[in-house]
Amino acid sequence: MKTLIIAEKPSVALRIASAIGGNKTSQKKTKDKVSYYEIEDGKNSVYVVAAVGHLFTIKQKEKNTGYPVLDVEWAPSYSVGKLSGYTKKYLDCITSVAKGCSFFINACDYDIEGTVIGTNIIKFINNGRLDATSKRMKFSTTTTKDLVEAYSKMSKLDLNNFYAGEARHMLDWIWGINLSRALTTALVGRSFSRSLSIGRVQGPALAILANLEISIMNFVPKPFWRVSAYIKGAEFFSIRGDIQEKAVAEQAYGKINGAGSGIVESVETVERKVNPYPPFDLTSLQMESSRALRMDPTRTLAVAQSLYEKAYISYPRTSSQKLPQSLGLKGIIKEISRNPAYGKLAKMLIDAGRYSPVEGQKNDEAHPAIFPTGVMPEGLDQEEAALYDMIVRRFLSCFAEPGIVARLKVICDFGGEKLQANGSRMITQGWLEYYTYTKLEEKELPRFSKGEKVSANDANIKELQTQPPKRYSKATLVSELEKRNLGTKATRAAIVDTLFRRNYIEGTSIKVTKFGMVVYNTLKKNCSMIVDEETTKRLEEDMEEISRGNKSESEVVDEGKQMLLDAIKSFDQHKEQISEAMRKGLYESEILGKCPKDGGDLVIKRSKAGKYFAACNNYPKCANTYSLPQGAKILPTGNTCEHCNTPIIKVIRKGRRPFEMDLDPNCITKKEWAKEVPAPLPASLVAAEKPAIEIKTKPARKKAGVAARKRQTQRKKSSRKTKSIDGADE
16 A cells, blocks of 8 residues: 655655654655655655645636636645745655555644645645545644654544635635735726735724724823832832822922921732743734744744744644643653753752643643653754744743742821832742743842831922823734634734735834825724724634534625625625725825925826826926835825925835935935945844835836845745735735
8 A cells, every 4th residue: 555645845854754764764855856755665665755834726727817816716826826846846746655555644733724735735635535535634833752653643634624625715716806906906097007906804904093093183181190208229100199189289299398308108919820831822922022032933943934834832822821741741851951051940840850840721632732742953044043942931931930029018198198109029930940041120128127217308399291092013913813712823923014015004002104094084984893803803713613514604605705795795786986085095195295396296106117206296296206115114294305305205115114314316315325335134123113115116026036036035934924825915
């Protein structure tokens, strides 16, 4: 009997072949230099082949550029898009090796995406059959032990997950392509070249940010007052806290200032336990790496995936905060103790016999929380090493003792007005000794005794104002999407990236652009279903029901299509209003400032040669123009140069520090430019700011040539599972 094992990536295929075949494994290559592995075991032969993410994708059955498009089918990825051309040689290899095989095993990552990838391949090479001749390998790490165990305990294909995954891909593609085409047609003939898109999850995600932006814009600050004084050099605050009425604050201040001296009313010290954080799930890992390592959520997932494929950590796309004992936690800690970097910490746990971890509330039926496997890492790059260190320390800290902190509260009475100060001091570090990425702030207070007479110095009354709601970062937005059950753990970061690419949002502290607000307000007013999160939540819940076997794929897809048709109907009924609002909004978003010659608007235009420039909107009456930096993104700043009176713009190029300049090439400010070259930033620290317009000339794209295409292809490979199908956004 000949068996075919399908892995999701070439690196994992090698690990599987080495694990189950040992020295009986031989590597072979096709004429296209694609590797596969043969394991000889007596009369049986086992072949291990690799996909490179999705080898199949969704496409519409009939070629047309209109909408609605509802009839779709799966097709080889290479036949649908040129950028997926590299997948053909992998599918050819699998097809060739599969000849003569009678047993098939899906060994792709055990999640819905991995199920879809492997099951689609099995359907293709097995004449559409999904029966007892096919099995599923389930593993959470790519260590030899876990792979051997997964191979020996194969289960039936997880078809419900496959059907749920198929439904998600179909609905995401159908919603994305139809809504994006509808949105784009609203600007046909308007002379704008902006790429527009909206999708099933992208719309509600934009709504979350836009509603926050509206709250910030409408926020009216209110004054409040804080009364404080220094006692023995420590700052004390009125026990009233933030005082809303000025007269009350002045009265409190007057009592303290006029009392001369006061009495220490109480001194309370309470010792409290500080428990360890739970182990990482994907979202908490993305949030923590953003905070502690300044690593982008999308990059965090890519680096974690790399560590997983090298068998150094468990599967990262998990929503679990559980570490069951069945993982062999004691053995993992002992393996980690052999690593000099963590030997002392691990030995402390071993000596104390601490093998029961603190766990969180979140669970995932498919995978446990993220944990290190104990395999000694080798050859890690800087980002991999940093993320690995954080994961190991978080894992070990889950087994450590709680920290103990002493919290001190002192209250002093000045003529009936009370002041309070709080202090804290670590008594026992506990888990904080393990997890060095968090440090509890300590605040020492002088020694006070109850009944002690004290003086208040530098008493003051400070007027402050309430602050508007805080904006999201990429990591906190990913977390918010999870809380609202929008998207999946593997796609949320990619959805946020899409909003940046479409120039709907900008900045590391995310702000909705003028154009992004226009898109949201226009859709909210004329076709609210597109940005309503309840619509998306309903479909998400339905797809979970498919996984549980409570609903059929066809039932959910048909329901999703009907909901889409209702949205399109509403869109078309208001298309003229949408078109006008979008045209106006897009025009306003491209205004760089005022023309110094006639006071008109300077807007971004594109020449027939494909070059972008700034021109007065009063053409031909005013023919004033300025060249713009090509291959860059341009943002208006709202400022004007004091020397030449032209607008000042912000220029952003990837990997370089953004800079500002005015539009006049002969301005005195440009005399020293030849000496000033903006220094490039490290890749991990490149700002996530996204400007309103990306300027690229055709010659620049041509010049980038093969190298640029290779980089783009590599990026697609590394984040294959977080991208939408065929350009259709969630």
